[in-house]
Amino acid sequence: MFAGFDFGILWANAPFLWNGILLTLQLTALAVTGGLLLGVVLAVMRLSSVKPLAWAVEGYVNFLRSMPLILVIFWFYTLVPKLTGRPVSGFYSVLIAFIMFEAAYYSEIIRAGISSVRRGQISAAMALGLTRLQAMRYVILPQALRNMTPVLLTQSIVMLQDTSLVYVVGLRDFLTSADIVASRDNRPTELYMFVALVFLVVCFSASRLVNRLRRRYAL
Amino acid sequence: MGAYNWNWPILLKEPYFGWIVSGFGKTILIAVLAWAIAFPLGSAIGIARTAESRALRFAGTAYVDLFRNIPLLVQMFLWYFVVPELLPSDWGRWVKRDMPYPQFLTAVICLGLYTASRVGEQVRSGIESIPRGQRNAALAIGLTQFQVYRHVLIPVAYRTIIPPLTSDFLGVFKNSSLALTIGVLELTSQARQIEEYTFAAFEAFTVATVLYCMVTGLVILIMRIVENRTRIPGAITVGAS
Amino acid sequence: MIELKNVSKWYGPFRVLDDCTMGIAKGEVVVICGPSGSGKSTLIKCINGLEPFKLGTITVDGVSVGDRATNLPKLRSRIGMVFQNFELFPHMTAVENIVLAQQKVLGRDRASAEAKAQVLLERMGLAEHGAKYPAQLSGGQQQRVAIARALAMQPDVMLFDEPTSALDPETIGEVLAVMKALADEGMTMMVVTHEMDFAKRVADWVVVFDHGRVIEQGPPKQIFEAPLVARTRDFLSHLGWHGESTAEAEHATRSAKGA
Numbered sequence: 001m002f003a004g005f006d007f008g009i010l011w012a013n014a015p016f017l018w019n020g021i022l023l024t025l026q027l028t029a030l031a032v033t034g035g036l037l038l039g040v041v042l043a044v045m046r047l048s049s050v051k052p053l054a055w056a057v058e059g060y061v062n063f064l065r066s067m068p069l070i071l072v073i074f075w076f077y078t079l080v081p082k083l084t085g086r087p088v089s090g091f092y093s094v095l096i097a098f099i100m101f102e103a104a105y106y107s108e109i110i111r112a113g114i115s116s117v118r119r120g121q122i123s124a125a126m127a128l129g130l131t132r133l134q135a136m137r138y139v140i141l142p143q144a145l146r147n148m149t150p151v152l153l154t155q156s157i158v159m160l161q162d163t164s165l166v167y168v169v170g171l172r173d174f175l176t177s178a179d180i181v182a183s184r185d186n187r188p189t190e191l192y193m194f195v196a197l198v199f200l201v202v203c204f205s206a207s208r209l210v211n212r213l214r215r216r217y218a219l
Numbered sequence: 220m221g222a223y224n225w226n227w228p229i230l231l232k233e234p235y236f237g238w239i240v241s242g243f244g245k246t247i248l249i250a251v252l253a254w255a256i257a258f259p260l261g262s263a264i265g266i267a268r269t270a271e272s273r274a275l276r277f278a279g280t281a282y283v284d285l286f287r288n289i290p291l292l293v294q295m296f297l298w299y300f301v302v303p304e305l306l307p308s309d310w311g312r313w314v315k316r317d318m319p320y321p322q323f324l325t326a327v328i329c330l331g332l333y334t335a336s337r338v339g340e341q342v343r344s345g346i347e348s349i350p351r352g353q354r355n356a357a358l359a360i361g362l363t364q365f366q367v368y369r370h371v372l373i374p375v376a377y378r379t380i381i382p383p384l385t386s387d388f389l390g391v392f393k394n395s396s397l398a399l400t401i402g403v404l405e406l407t408s409q410a411r412q413i414e415e416y417t418f419a420a421f422e423a424f425t426v427a428t429v430l431y432c433m434v435t436g437l438v439i440l441i442m443r444i445v446e447n448r449t450r451i452p453g454a455i456t457v458g459a460s
Numbered sequence: 461m462i463e464l465k466n467v468s469k470w471y472g473p474f475r476v477l478d479d480c481t482m483g484i485a486k487g488e489v490v491v492i493c494g495p496s497g498s499g500k501s502t503l504i505k506c507i508n509g510l511e512p513f514k515l516g517t518i519t520v521d522g523v524s525v526g527d528r529a530t531n532l533p534k535l536r537s538r539i540g541m542v543f544q545n546f547e548l549f550p551h552m553t554a555v556e557n558i559v560l561a562q563q564k565v566l567g568r569d570r571a572s573a574e575a576k577a578q579v580l581l582e583r584m585g586l587a588e589h590g591a592k593y594p595a596q597l598s599g600g601q602q603q604r605v606a607i608a609r610a611l612a613m614q615p616d617v618m619l620f621d622e623p624t625s626a627l628d629p630e631t632i633g634e635v636l637a638v639m640k641a642l643a644d645e646g647m648t649m650m651v652v653t654h655e656m657d658f659a660k661r662v663a664d665w666v667v668v669f670d671h672g673r674v675i676e677q678g679p680p681k682q683i684f685e686a687p688l689v690a691r692t693r694d695f696l697s698h699l700g701w702h703g704e705s706t707a708e709a710e711h712a713t714r715s716a717k718g719a
Contacts, residue, residue, distance in 0.1 A: 066389075066435035067428055068396035071407050075428075078420045123510050124547035124606075128561035128613060129537030138560060142551050161290035167400060175293060188300035196289045196297060203288035 007190050013181045020177025021198075027095060027173065028160045034099035035159070036152070039106025046111050057107070064104040070168055073097045077169050090171050102159055109155060113148025114140065150214040157206050161199065174198070226419045230426060235413050242409030243430055249327055249395040249405060254388060256331030261338020266368060268343040279339060286336035291329075292397055298329040299401045326398035330391060337387045345376035378449055385442040392434055406430060461486045461617060461648055462507060467516035469502065469672075476502050477513060478673040484617070484665070489649045491659040491680075494669030495695060500652045501544075503669070504619050507650070508532075508539045521616060537565045540610030544622040546602040548594040554581065554605045555590040558612045566613065573612075580608035584638060600631025604638055611642075618642065620651040656699055660684055668692045 010017070046057040064072070076097035081088045117140050125135035164175040172180070175195055182191040229235060268279035286294070299322070303314045318324065349372055357367040399408035410427035414420040462484045469477040476499050484490045492500050505511040507518055509525050509532045518525040523535055548557050558577035562568045568576075581590050584604040594602050603623060610618060620639065624632040636658050643649055643662050653659065659666055660680050667677040668689075676689045687693050 063432070066393075066432045068393040068407060068431065070396040070399070071410070071424065071427055071431065074407070074411060074414075075424055078414070078424070118545075118547070120543060120545050120547040121549065123505075124541075124543060124549070126533070127508055127510060127536055127539075127541035127543075128609070129533045129535075129565040130561060131533045134564050138564065139549050143549075146551065161288075164290040164292045165397075167292060175290070175296075179296070182300070188296070189304050192293065192296045192301050196293050199290055199293060200285070200288045204284060207288065 005190055006187065007194075009181070009185060009187050009190055010194050016181065017174070017177050017194075020172055020174040023091075023172060024160070024163050024174040027091070027098065027163045027166070028156075030095055031098035031102055031163070032156045032159055034095070035102030035106050038099060038103035039110055042103055042107035043110035043114070046107060047114060061104045061108060064101055069097075069101055069162055069165055072101050073165060073169060076100070090166075090169055094166050094169060094171055098159070098163070102155070102162075105155055106152065109148055109151045110144075113144040113151070116147050117143045146217050149217075150210050153210045153213070154207070157203050157210070160206075161203065225422070226417065227422050229417050229419055230413070230422055235417065238404075238409040238413060239406070239426055239430075242404055242406040242427075245323075245398075245404060246392065246395045246406040247434075249323070249330065249398055249403070250392045252327045253330035253334055253391050253395070256328070257334035257338050257387075257391065260332070260335035262342050264335060264339030265342025265346065266373075268339065269346045271364070279343075283336045283339050286333050287340075291333055291394060292400060294333055295326065295329050295397055295401060299325045322398070322402045325401060326395070326403050330394055330398075333394070334387060334391050337390065338384065341380045341383045341387065342376065345380035346372050348379060349375055375451075378446075378451065381442060381446045381449070385439065388442075389435055389438055392431070392438075461488075461521055462650070463517070463519045464503075464507070465517045467503070467506060467513050467518060469506070469511070469513045469515075475672045477506070478671070480516070480672075480674050482667050482674060482677060484648060484650055486616075486648050487646050488664045489643045489651065489662055490665045490667060491663040492650065492652045492667045492669055493654065493656070493659060493695075494675075495698075498669045499672040500669045501621050504621050504650060504652050507619060508536050508541060510541075533565065537561070537613050538616050540613060540615035540618040542603070542606050542610055542618065542620045542623050544625050546594070546599070546606045546626070548602050548606055548609070550594050553591050553593055554586070554597070554608075557594075557605060558609045561609070562612050576612055577608070580611055581605070584608050585634075598631060599627045600634045603627065603631075603635050607635075607638055607642075617648040617650065620649065620653065622652050622654070624653065624655060654699065656684070656696070668695065670695065 042057050042061070045053045046061075048054060073094055077090065077093045080093040080096060121139055121143070122135055125139040126132070130138070163173055166173050167176045167179065170176065178191040178195045182188040230239065264279045264282055267275040268283075270276060270279075289297075303311050305311075306314060314321070353371055353375075354367055357371040362370065395405055396407040398405050399411075404412075406427050410423040413423040417423070464480055464482050467477055467480040468475070480503060482490070492504065494500050502511050506513045507520065507525065509530075513526065516526075520535060520539065523530055525532075525535070548554075549560070552560065555574060555577045558580060559570065559573040562573035562576065563570060578587070578590060581587050584607065586601060586604055586608075589597060589601060589605075594605070597605065607623075623639070624635050627635060632655070636655060639649070639651070639658070640662050651658075651663075663680050665677065666680050666683040668675050668683060668687075668691075670691060676683065676687060676692045678688075682688070683692065684696065687696070
């Protein structure tokens, strides 16, 4: 089945492919960081007692979750330069798109994590004389973090896979770089199988690690 | 927004209006056909993962691990560019030359098999959430394994997983947009095309966005009704996402 | 020590608490009983401000609970509370549970807080279990740790919200024994419970609750042997109480049926 394929082409284009991998990693790292920060802000707003704030965030989250990520990428790719009035590199437009998109998912995970802590825990903490802030810090958040960390990590692995969608705006991540080589030298099989294999190994190992973490720290 | 010339009426003119309609139609068709593959296949995989047989469990887990750890876009390229090369030469030739609607069919198969892995996960967790005692009680009254699944486990499990399944069904609609990378003219690609021809980016993308939101809203509504109709009296269920 | 006057709370037409008036003096043990859903839990949670109320006053040692100016955390550190579901913090060991509030609210240093925790655990008969997590302890053990956690704050009064309702019959006894010992030492206690035996033997005053209002209150002798209100009689007989101890009542019923 694999006769006639030349896997040496991978070695020949290694530097080019490596740059693609770097871009994928960069984009993922920045998007995860930005998404988490924004996600925390959104979750806090969603849990606050200020109703309009909570509704606004709920609307934002539901809205972003109704749309395909590709469409969101197109939106920000065309919008960001228009809004800032200057030409913005594709990388930054796409990064903003990813941050805004992932923050919606992260905020839901964070909100669920905090809500999953039993109500009685807050009562018990406050009955001892702890202030709201102390109760949050020593009783609620430690438990919430244990619950939500595996889910947040899993979502980040999903994010790593989602970055491949930058293909639609031509950003040279791992997949797009491989695609460029594949089209140029007419060797799709070797390139795409390589990309698939790398993702498979990385994501599978990462998921296994997350599972082990979950088992160790489950409450 | 600076010097932007709004041009909503252009969307109602041909050929742009026709593009939107056909794009939307393709999106729905891809999603429905992919789900038609994903639901039965995913159910089989989910059930296999809860079976007594170790081989079945391993096969199911392997399937899910394979399809969940490779990005969907990479899978799409593999199906479209690589699989025809790997098939025995007669089949390969047919796929490359004589198969009708190659891009469309490839997208449907890719999406269907990927979503099956997600459905498999939901079905598995739904069945596993039923206490072991139920299975034991059913076996104790003399039911076969098949009957245990058919009459005891599946009716309860599927009711439990309606909310996450809804989520995955919506996911199919959203993921249909990936078909544009192999040339299928679904909704998002049509919006992009209108933008390239008319520079009415905002208008074109808004229409696409509104249509996706409408589909999402409609599906969630229908699923709520389904959930209410099939609810077991007295049981507590989780709300839809 | 604690005074409740005309305390009321409602949601639209539904009256959770209706004009409740009662009091508890220092060193007294007051038991609140009544059918499920009668509002007893809500009432006791109003005393330390965990539940708000709409009308009336609650004063604890002169401090008004409903007053906006009151420093609630400070007040709560003087009131100990034990919950039906124990509510131990699952991510901390038994000792850490007992130490947390001592450090963060009372400002004690870690060493003395841990020493006090160990002393209390010994009093509860749980000296070797200090390093265990709640999930590793039985229900009765968890509740005793919860009592120790509350006692570590050296409260002036202890509130118990159905402390044994979530326990198996075998472990109820060990928790009630701890509570009786506390009462014998002179702790001021308010206990919401269904354990009528405990009420009869330990309480100085019994308050009977129904549909959010106090239908009768008095010394145990009055409530259990000669209640003034018919509703009280109904409620007690539902619990198997016929003016004698439950065991005797069962025996009487059995011989009447000609077993």
